Amino acid sequence: MSDPSSLRGFPCYSSEKQYSSQIMLNLEIQYMMRCPRCTAFLKPPIYSCTKGHNYCNICFENNSTNCYHCSSKKAPFRCTLMERIYSELRFPCKYYSKGCSRVLRGVLLPLHEYECSYKN
Structure with missing residues (x-):
């Protein structure tokens, strides 16, 4: 069974190399957590189009009815997985x-x- 602290965003590091790897992973995921329209960090509420492209609340509300990236329709629901990832990064x-x-x-x-x- 895994250590519960590692599941809540408080990992136990056995070495400095492992800690550095975790920092790099955080930076890579942060890069993916940017709005493709304004480049700000995505933070709740996070919305997406029907094909899964994510947007910050401001760009989602101020944009037309279509996705800035692929022109598909905006989805009427929030992306709760991305919001959970945001809360831990x-x-x-x-x-x-x-x-x-x-x-x-x-x-x-x-x-x-x-x-x-x-x-x-």
Whole structure:
């Protein structure tokens, strides 16, 4: 049976190499978690077209009735799998360019960004 802590986003690393591999995997998945229209990180609510292309809420609402990428129809439901992945990945604070160096799990990020001392 696997260690329950590794299933909740708190893996136990046996070496620095394993930790580095986990960081690289997080960065690769982060790259896939970008809206193809505005390139912002996808964060809940995440929507998709009927062929599975994902969009941030703003681009999904402001775009026409068709997908920006493939022209298929927008799907009327949220992509809950992508939202769950977002909650476990680590992302930089949106005020990174203003000096904030915090990198937090997606589920914790909204609270930090609300209270971030760099937002003003």
